[in-house]
Amino acid sequence: MSQTRKVVEALMKHGPRYTTISRETGVPITTVRYLLREKLPKLGFTIRPAINYGKLGLQWYLIILDSPLPPDYLVNLLDLFGETMYLNYYAFLLNERKFLTIFSIPPKFEGSFTTFLDELVKFGIIRKYRSEKLYYRRVVPLRADCFDFNNGVWLQNWEESPRIEEVPEIHEEPSQLNGMTLLDLKILVEFYKNPLNSYTDIARKLNITRQTVKRHYENILSTIYLYMLFWMPIKYPELVCTPIFIQANMDYYMRKTMLNIPFMHL
Structure with a gap:
């Protein structure tokens, strides 16, 4: 397994926490930082937290x-x-x-x-x-095993390798977290716009202390169920990919078939 794939799979679980990713994958922190800030964006990937909107009420x-x-x-x-x-x-x-x-x-x-x-x-x-x-609108984790991170292309034999990990089907009931404040939401917005922002970056933008950002971020962390990676080719995306909506009866077989497709987003 390539270094980049290891980092990507850890990123989806933990978010852009360089030390945690490095500890889990064995990849040096400097390399993790380079992959997240330089290599993945150049390959057309964007990082965003996937939020359980039910916990926002x-x-x-x-x-x-x-x-x-x-x-x-x-x-x-x-x-x-x-x-x-x-x-x-x-x-x-x-x-x-x-x-x-x-x-x-x-x-x-x-x-x-x-x-x-x-x-x-x-x-x-x-x-x-x-x-x-909608009972839920969940982001499907990127199939990192189907992307060639060295050459920046999708593998063509993805049908031969089904998705290994389970993608849980969790209904989102609107039930706001206790004690959520406007500042919690403002900080969540800033992390959504750029998960690579540091506590200091957000504190400077919102004119609050770094400690305040850290404390409130820990309050809202449970609203994030996955760190997702969007892939969109940088050059001429309209010639490379087309959005398609699929309407189907979602029995077990159909759901499993859909989740096996590497390009499936929702």
């Missing part, structure tokens, strides 16, 4: 929007929702000519959110919408 909703407006117009509105509301993700479905959106909403606002969508229909911004609660 939020419920996932999948909303399909059918709009008479040109897609470019609705994109501007959705961007605004992402900045000022609870929109986490959106994509335009070419075949259906509809927008797929994912919101994370406090349950107490479910009624007012539905009223808001009804108003959009009334004003002709959308024709209709379909809303469904």
